[in-house]
Amino acid sequence: MNTLFKVLAVLTLLLLGYGFCQAMYIAPTEATMGDVQRIFYYHLPSAWVAFLLFFVNFLASAWYLIRRTNRADALALASAEVGVSFCTIVLLTGPIWARPIWGIWWTWDARLTSTLVLWLIYVSYLVLRHYATGGQVPVLAAALGIFGFADVPIVYMAIRWFRTQHPQPVIGGGEGSGLHPAMWVAVLWNLAAFAMLALLFVWIRYKQALAEHALEEAHAQASLNYETEGAQ
């Protein structure tokens, strides 16, 4: 695992660097918005990666409820945590862009609100994991993970259903939408870099959660042995 992990880490670093070059220097400057638009190369990949991670969380939760393995639970925890951090990036880069373009940091617009709601759901998921007791944690968390994911499509479609202030979908949208090919290159490189970064984080957190679980079991076993010895 270690060599593969190191290779992946170096590769991710290179990709991040290259993606940064692409976004900052190579991609053409947007005609009306100017350089501020470049934050889009970070905003969109993090949003997609966050959605992807919540989907992974959903799959892992369902897998846990069916099979009840520690691996599924560890994966669910890892993907939720990393997903929340990427969702935070989305919620931070959005206002930074909106301030010079819209003139305001935040507006209670459908897309913005629904992303905030999504973030809240997964934060409450993490809080629940913290506050539930003992062996029920994974079951309860898995149930909430599945419920929470039912909200993701609503968030995703919000941009199409409502007349929002958020820009219409640039990719796969209607007439007149679309990116300059050179911008596409930058988006794809950054998307690859962010997906790799997320994979690395999830992997390391997953291993850690598994180790934590093994440690807890060992502790329980040790104290059990101690008690039985003490009784004899």
Added chain:
Amino acid sequence: MVALLATWALVVNGTFFAALSIRTRSREIMLPLILFPISIPALLAMVDATTSILTGDNSPIFWIRLLAVYDLVFTTVGLILFEPVLNAE
């Protein structure tokens, strides 16, 4: 129609998450914390549907449909997950 669907959505979610949060520490805080974000789409749909019915400006069909789909999805998920959550040891 809207009142019926909206009440159903709130009841289904409320029951499920009450059953869920009863197993946690400091459940008085946990219940609203979890229930509110999950219910926001339903709340949004019922408010908008009522607004468009009362003002008559837009058609409420879209919101009613969203509310119906929301009810369907959450009732199904709730029924499936209710037992594992109640039996969580």
